[in-house]
Amino acid sequence: MTDRIDLGLKDTNAGCACCATSAATDAPASTAATVTEDVLVTGMTCSHCVSSVTEELTAIDGVENVTVDLNAGGTSRVTIHSLTPIDAAAVQAAVEEAGYTLAGAPA
Known part of the structure; x- marks a missing residue:
């Protein structure tokens, strides 16, 4: 078993020993009603990938x-x-800017 090192990243199932992180996640900052949307992304292999996608998506207004x-x-x-629904085209553009591909909506 590989020891886990908490790097403060948000992925919950790191894919390689060099990028192992804890399963801790951050809750949304606001107490107002939050819109939650799941998307499926292909091509990510480690916490650096997670960081890239997270950075691009959090740059979207809202x-x-x-x-x-x-x-x-x-x-x-x-x-x-988010506090309001996010435009699907903006999500796709952010994921692609990070270098990955949307697989489609979860079932």
Whole structure:
């Protein structure tokens, strides 16, 4: 078993020993009603990938928090927390800017 090192990142299932993190996630900062949207992203393999996607998505106006359930080399679930719905085209553009691909909406 690999020891986990808390780097303060938001992925919950790191894919490689060099990027292992704790399962801690941050709750949205606001106490107002929050819109939560899940998207599926392919191509992420480690916490650096998670960081890149998180950075691009949190740059979208209205996004308060992003959490990632990393499935290294597979399809990862990315949860976007915002006060209002986020435009799907903006989400797709942010994910692609980070270098990854949307797999489609979760079932």
